[in-house]
Amino acid sequence: MMDDRAFRNAMGKFATGVTVITTLLEDEAHGMTANAFMSVSLNPRLVLISIGEKAKMLDKINESGKFAVNILSDDQKDLSMHFAGQIKEKRQIEFDWINELPVIKNALTNIVCKVHSKQIVGDHTLFIGEVTDIVTCEGAPLAFYEGKYSKVFS
16 A cells, blocks of 8 residues: 555655746745746747645745746755745845846856746646756755755765
8 A cells, every 4th residue: 555655755756956947026035945846848948847736935926927947056955944834044145136036156157047837746736847948057066865955966
């Protein structure tokens, strides 16, 4: 019998990078950590993010119609933990801005998108984003495997 824990453990065997999804709503920057991200299409340039129905970010992206995917470097674990709600003390995050959207400074990549389409599937909404701008930096990625952060060694 497969229970929720067995499913989560199996999905944890897939090593992923770590992103922070950001958006702007009513002149306030919002962010959440996510590893459910993938490239979808080169022409047109599309990416996909998956946001849980209980996440505060869901309504924010639905309302703003735009978001940025920030792929974190291996020295940005604290930012991932902050936006995942794992660090409770208040922090003032300084964002960079691209096309009037907040993005994470010094991330490996900032991918700015407008919502192209969305699909509610199970307890998540899949947002397809049309990429409008990209900024990249050098560095190594922050990785996530079996529920833990790790570094990728080359």
